[in-house]
Amino acid sequence: MRLRVELAPRAEMTFPDVVIVVDVIRATTTAVAFLEAGARTVHFTASPEAARAFRTRGALVAGEVGGLPPEGFDLGNSPREALAAPVRGREVAMSTTNGTRAAILAAQTARHVLLGSLYNAPAAARLARALAREEVAVLCAGKEGQPGLDDTYTAGVIAELLRAEGPLSPNDGAWIAFATREAYPTPLEALRRSAAAAALERVGLEADVPFCAQIGGSALVPVLKGQALDALAFVPYA
Incomplete structure (x- = not known):
């Protein structure tokens, strides 16, 4: 079984099997929180305009955008806010700078797309190994086209959990993720040093970082269950 870690998305990437998309600060953490709060479906959209179109349903x-909710959005991208949001039984449409776009890229070719974060890392790793036939890929959303320390560290945690489930053949990206994971004594230290955390601090949302640094706070794994041109539908795996 191959283990592949991609440290940032590139338009030409293809994925033959299972992909875990990671945007730990904050989209994939927040998606899990919305589903934990009872949302029926979380839609990852290609743009704010595509997200707003879901209002009609x-x-x-x-x-x-820039860490803050765009004009007219009901909610931001905070997992703390998502857990307390009035979403039970409803759909949520999300648009973010990095995470939702990475998921849309993965969905173009992958057999299964899962959303992973530290918050659900053990569950995401177990499910990915159960679904995979030849390869598990971890696609890091990164930050504006570049690798991010926070996502690379998270990929290292998930890769370790995947390796614990059985033998794997890692690519160079996976070895980089392993090394990044080993370089920091705690998840919070790694995440706090990232550019993503610095960006949150600039807009007063640094309290989201400790939440995103929790490992295994949820056993829920969002899985892709439908897609349109500019939106993906994620539901809890069942």
């Missing part, structure tokens, strides 16, 4: 609209 009664969905709440959430996400960020």
